[in-house]
Amino acid sequence: xxxxxxxxxxxxxxxxxxxxxxxxxxxxxxxxxxxxxxxxxxxxxxxxxxxxxxxxxxxxxxxxxxxxxxxxxxxxxxxxxxxxxxxxxxxxxxxxxxxxxxxxxxxxxxxxxxxxxxxxxxxxxxxxxxxxxxxxxxxxxxxxxxxxxxxxxxxxxxxxxxxxxxxxxxxxxxxxxxxxxxxxxxxxxxxxxxxxxxxxxxxxxxxxxxxxxxxxxxxxxxxxxxxxxxxxxxxxxxxxxxxxxxxxxxxxxxxxxxxxxxxxxxxxxxxxxxxxxxxxxxxxxxxxxxxxxxxxxxxxxxxxxxxxxxxxxxxxxxxxxxxxxxxxxxxxxxxxxxxxxxxxxxxxxxxxxxxxxxxxxxxxxxxxxxxxxxxxxxxxxxxxxxxxxxxxxxxxxxxxxxxxxxxxxxxxxxxxxxxxxxxxxxxxxxxxxxxxxxxxxxxxxxxxxxxxxxxxxxxxxxxxxxxxxxxxxxxxxxxxxxxxxxxxxxxxxxxxxxxxxxxxxxx
Numbered sequence: 001x002x003x004x005x006x007x008x009x010x011x012x013x014x015x016x017x018x019x020x021x022x023x024x025x026x027x028x029x030x031x032x033x034x035x036x037x038x039x040x041x042x043x044x045x046x047x048x049x050x051x052x053x054x055x056x057x058x059x060x061x062x063x064x065x066x067x068x069x070x071x072x073x074x075x076x077x078x079x080x081x082x083x084x085x086x087x088x089x090x091x092x093x094x095x096x097x098x099x100x101x102x103x104x105x106x107x108x109x110x111x112x113x114x115x116x117x118x119x120x121x122x123x124x125x126x127x128x129x130x131x132x133x134x135x136x137x138x139x140x141x142x143x144x145x146x147x148x149x150x151x152x153x154x155x156x157x158x159x160x161x162x163x164x165x166x167x168x169x170x171x172x173x174x175x176x177x178x179x180x181x182x183x184x185x186x187x188x189x190x191x192x193x194x195x196x197x198x199x200x201x202x203x204x205x206x207x208x209x210x211x212x213x214x215x216x217x218x219x220x221x222x223x224x225x226x227x228x229x230x231x232x233x234x235x236x237x238x239x240x241x242x243x244x245x246x247x248x249x250x251x252x253x254x255x256x257x258x259x260x261x262x263x264x265x266x267x268x269x270x271x272x273x274x275x276x277x278x279x280x281x282x283x284x285x286x287x288x289x290x291x292x293x294x295x296x297x298x299x300x301x302x303x304x305x306x307x308x309x310x311x312x313x314x315x316x317x318x319x320x321x322x323x324x325x326x327x328x329x330x331x332x333x334x335x336x337x338x339x340x341x342x343x344x345x346x347x348x349x350x351x352x353x354x355x356x357x358x359x360x361x362x363x364x365x366x367x368x369x370x371x372x373x374x375x376x377x378x379x380x381x382x383x384x385x386x387x388x389x390x391x392x393x394x395x396x397x398x399x400x401x402x403x404x405x406x407x408x409x410x411x412x413x414x415x416x417x418x419x420x421x422x423x424x425x426x427x428x429x430x431x432x433x434x435x436x437x438x439x440x441x442x443x444x445x446x447x448x449x450x451x452x453x454x455x456x457x458x459x460x461x462x463x464x465x466x467x468x469x470x471x472x473x474x475x476x477x478x479x480x481x482x483x484x485x486x487x488x489x490x491x492x493x494x495x496x497x498x499x500x501x502x503x504x505x506x507x
Contacts, residue, residue: 018161022168027267028332030184033175036260037116043247043263044113044256045126045185048102049192050137053244057098058138060232061091062145063365064225069149069212077211082221085214088142090229095138103131113248114255122182133189140196143203150206155199163195231371238378242385242405243270250398262398264333265343266405272318272351299363303424305488306359307417308434312483314355316475319442322348323449324468327458343402350406353413356434360420370423374416381412437483445475 030039047053065087072080106127110120147156170187207213217225250258321328325348326341364370389404396403417431449471458464480489 018164022161022164024268024271024332026168026171027264029171029175031260031264031333031337033178034181034184036264037256038119038181038260039263040247040251040256040259040261041115041119041123041181042185042188043259044251045123045130046188047244047247048127048130049134050141053240053248054098054134055244056233056236056240057094058141058236059090059094059229060236061087061094061138061229062141062148063232064228065142065145066148067228069146072210072212073149078215079221081211081213081215082217083225084142084146084212086217086222086225087145088139088214090225091138091142092135095135098138099131099134102134103128106131113251113259116256119181122180126182126185129186129189133193136193136196140199143196143199146203146212147199147206150203152202152206155202159195159198163191166194167191227368231368231375234375238375238382241382242378242408246401246405250401254398258398261340262401264337265340265399265402266347268321268328268344269347269350272321272348273354300424300426302363303360303421303426304430306363307356307421307430308484308488310359311352311356311434311438312479312488313476315352315438316441316445316479317472318348318352318355319438319445320449320468320471320475322346323446324458324464324471327464327467330459331461331464343399346406347402350409352438353409356431357413357416357420360424361416364420364423367423370419373419377412377416377419381408384408384411434483441475441478441482444478445471448474 027039030042050058065084068080068083068087106124109127110123113123115123144156147153167188170191171184174183174187247259247262250262322345325344326338329338329341329344361374364374385404385408387404388407389400392400392403414431418428421428421430452467452471456463456467458467
């Protein structure tokens with residue numbers, strides 16, 4: 001189990017890091033070549049995909065499909081077939097309804113978002129093409145979920161990286177030829193359709209040797225699927241309010257330029273936060289096996305190691321990134337946006353909290369009681385987020401949404417950690433002890449990097465990479481000494497041995 005988990009995690013980490021870095025380059029090029037208003041328009045269009053605001057209406061079909069397939073592999077394929085068949089119908093229906101609604105509302109949305117008259121026709125056309133793509137995108141979620149259940153993470157990450165390479169190449173070609181901005185949006189949609197078609201083919205191939213087939217569903221399967229969809233809808237609602245709804249709100253208040261500014265500041269933290277999701281998704285099939293066997297000891301090991309080990313590796317890197325945030329903005333999008341560095345540095349708290357708590361939350365998603373409790377906490381967190389945003393809206397404009405986002409995460413992190421550890425029968429002091437160690441590492445790093453900047457200014461990509469790389473090495477040394485115990489370092493050795501046969505992992 002450890003070997004498979006480490007392989008899946010390593011595949012996810014490498015693939016999503018590559019895909020995310022490519023995406024960051026694309027955003028920087030769009031901002032430089034077309035301006036923040038066009039970047040804002042592209043962000044608004046992508047909000048109407050299942051990866052954006054419309055994730056509210058996917059009803060968690062991907063996650064529920066993963067659970068059904070994973071349980072089928074250790075139990076009854078008949079029940080799995082019933083649930084996957086129903087989930088496919090649900091995804092197709094939601095895709096069709098969403099597509100029709102978006103097609104009808106396209107012109108109204110252009111007015112709501114204050115799109116400039118010379119860009120309105122192109123914006124409406126992009127929305128209508130997006131409406132045509134939605135049924136394929138929603139069905140693609142079922143294919144993704146099935147492949148996760150089969151633990152075919154190699155194909156998932158390969159298509160993710162490949163689609164990003166194609167998209168970034170298209171962005172560079174279009175920017176070089178100074179093509180109209182709408183072609184950037186069309187290229188993104190074309191690549192997304194190609195990715196989902198490939199995933200569907202691979203999912204069918206993975207299902208062929210098994211008994212997973214399309215079939216009618218029983219009342220028991222329907223009740224279980226609809227119950228999980230309802231729970232995921234509630235969970236999705238909080239997630240949508242936290243992030244995907246924000247660009248739409250900013251667009252309605254301040255127009256596309258405000259959306260572009262917000263996206264530019266939060267793109268790197270959101271990329272880092274999103275990267276944690278695929279990393280944690282490798283945990284879900286393992287937690288299902290543990291839950292089926294009622295193995296409390298292994299769940300505790302998974303919970304403790306999920307809190308300590310990823311944080312020891314990633315949080316120090318996030319601290320380094322926040323300390324170099326001004327230099328990152330200068331190199332990435334130009335000095336004209338470098339004054340936004342305090343907001344970028346503040347936003348790094350989001351992925352830091354996510355990496356510490358995400359693994360445990362993912363492992364407990366298979367338990368309906370924890371999912372209900374976690375959803376209630378998320379609703380309260382979203383309420384605090386919008387309260388803080390509203391208080392700062394007059395002075396900070398779109399940056400008030402960043403402030404509210406960060407405040408809500410910081411305030412609720414200890415509460416979520418307490419309930420998560422309680423469900424795993426682990427002490428809450430584990431979270432506070434790790435937090436104190438990270439603060440100590442951050443304080444030492446801050447002093448060292450501030451002093452180093454007096455003698456060396458990383459003003460180019462090469463110099464920033466050298467300075468950042470050396471700082472990360474120092475950060476990991478400090479993490480190994482301060483954050484990790486002897487048993488934790490031994491666990492990293494076990495991970496390294498499990499990585500040995502990685503090259504033979506199934507793709």
